Amino acid sequence: MKMRNPPVNSLSLEFLTELLISLEKLESDKAFHAIILTSDCPGIFSAGLDLMEMCGRDPTHYAEYWKAVQELWLRFYLSHLVVISAINGVNAAGGCLLALSCDYRVLADNPKYAMGLNETLLGIIAPFWFKDTLVNTVGHRTAERALQLGLLFPPAEALQVGMVDKVVPEDQVLSAARSELAQWLAIPGHARQLTKSLMRKPTADRLLKERDADIQNFVRFISRDAIQKALRVYLEKLKQKKT
Numbered sequence: 413m414k415m416r417n418p419p420v421n422s423l424s425l426e427f428l429t430e431l432l433i434s435l436e437k438l439e440s441d442k443a444f445h446a447i448i449l450t451s452d453c454p455g456i457f458s459a460g461l462d463l464m465e466m467c468g469r470d471p472t473h474y475a476e477y478w479k480a481v482q483e484l485w486l487r488f489y490l491s492h493l494v495v496i497s498a499i500n501g502v503n504a505a506g507g508c509l510l511a512l513s514c515d516y517r518v519l520a521d522n523p524k525y526a527m528g529l530n531e532t533l534l535g536i537i538a539p540f541w542f543k544d545t546l547v548n549t550v551g552h553r554t555a556e557r558a559l560q561l562g563l564l565f566p567p568a569e570a571l572q573v574g575m576v577d578k579v580v581p582e583d584q585v586l587s588a589a590r591s592e593l594a595q596w597l598a599i600p601g602h603a604r605q606l607t608k609s610l611m612r613k614p615t616a617d618r619l620l621k622e623r624d625a626d627i628q629n630f631v632r633f634i635s636r637d638a639i640q641k642a643l644r645v646y647l648e649k650l651k652q653k654k655t
């Protein structure tokens with residue numbers, strides 16, 4: 413699955429919906445057993461959630477957007493398919509969440525390709541299920557430091573803290589993901605799938621039990637004047653970079 417939403421693969425409502433439909437199609441076709449998730453945007457895996465969806469819109473839109481973000485995470489996190497990410501670019505916040513929801517992560521060895529949950533740098537907070545997904549991957553202490561400081565880890569550090577499983581030269585990221593896949597596909601499917609569910613269901617259940625409350629919290633939080641201002645300032649900084 414090659415993500416293509418130029419220029420930065422930001423996860424707009426339309427793009428989230430496309431990803432969700434693609435994933436559902438692959439999951440319902442018995443011929444498919446695995447997905448390699450990668451990017452078609454040079455140098456960028458994903459810039460994360462689309463800030464334009466969270467800025468200057470109305471509460472109904474925020475609720476619809478957040479429901480789609482929840483849906484995509486639940487679907488990826490609990491997918492019965494083997495999902496491996498071949499991370500071939502910088503990967504921030506919501507994009508990093510997608511990669512963390514995969515079963516295995518290969519990252520291209522380029523110091524520009526940092527990844528992490530950098531929400532605090534925007535003046536916002538990673539929701540509890542983003543946090544839980546990170547804790548499940550790197551452990552509590554590393555996650556606490558990474559989340560508070562909004563750290564984006566370059567490849568060697570991402571590997572060292574366990575945020576990715578392998579770092580390879582840029583031209584080998586897809587072939588390394590394919591080689592890894594062979595090992596996962598050699599395991600009897602039902603046993604692997606049930607084990608994945610055993611490991612992940614408690615984390616997913618937390619959100620499933622609180623989905624509506626989580627949407628309401630998000631809408632309340634994102635609608636605040638101070639948060640809207642912080643997001644506008646961040647977007648402005650991104651644009652000013654060019655001048």
Ligand SMILES: CC/C=C\C/C=C\C/C=C\C/C=C/C(=O)SCCNC(=O)CCNC(=O)[C@H](O)C(C)(C)COP(=O)(O)OP(=O)(O)OC[C@H]1O[C@@H](n2cnc3c(N)ncnc32)[C@H](O)[C@@H]1OP(=O)(O)O
Binds near residue numbers: 419460506507530
């Ligand atoms: C109580 C609590 C309850 C609930 C929790 C509440 C809130 C939590 C909510 C949400 C969690 C948020 C998750 C996120 O994912 S937020 C997004 C975080 N992403 C980033 O910080 C990355 C920002 N982008 C960049 O750093 C760079 O763009 C990047 C390194 C990816 C690429 O750099 P490059 O120089 O190649 O391109 P740019 O010129 O910067 O960008 C091109 C173009 O794209 C626009 N852009 C970039 N990122 C985004 C984005 N995430 N959303 C929308 N648009 C984006 C950028 O402005 C440029 O636009 P233009 O100038 O018009 O061409």
